[in-house]
Amino acid sequence: MTTLLVVDDESLVTDFxxxxxxxxxxxVHAARTGKEALETAEQLQPDLIITDLMMPVMSGLELAQALRRNEKLAAVPIVLCTAAPDALSDEDKDLFLAVLRKPYPPPKLIEIVVRRIGPGRP
Structure with missing residues (x-):
């Protein structure tokens, strides 16, 4: 089964x-910090990660940088969902498959995921 990891410090977001x-x-698996997400990703080897930017302990940007340095996880696509996309440099944005500004339409996020890793159901 295709596995996603959703990362956000807001439980309403991860639940949704x-x-x-x-x-x-x-x-779908959820994590509340970038650090927790990194540990979970190492165990799960998810097909795609959806993360927030601003989180305690380790931000979404720090998570993406750590994933890219990890030989086993470097190729995992990451979608960043943030209210502050302008806080990223162009170089930072290159770490992500897509950067969506919150609030975004959920069908847009689904479209990005399906286009990259295929539908969840066979």
């Missing part, structure tokens, strides 16, 4: 995205 993608047929 988990349900949204579960309904689409994906296995």
């Amino acid at each position: 995205l988990s349900f949204l993608f579960w309904r689409e047929g994906y296995a």
Whole structure:
């Protein structure tokens, strides 16, 4: 089954995205910090990660940088969902498959995921 990792310090966001993608047929795991997400990703080897930018302990940017340095996780596509995309440099944005400004339409996020890793259901 195709596995997603959703990362956000707001439980309403992780709950919503988990349900949204579960309904689409994906296995979904959630983390509340970048550090927790990195540990979870090392265990799960997710097919794609959706993360917030501003989080305690380790930001979404720091998470992306750590993933790119990890030989086993470097190729995992990452979608950044943030209210502050202008805080990123062009170089930072290159770490992500896509950068969506919050609030974004959920079908747009689903479209990005499906286009990159395929539908959740076979």
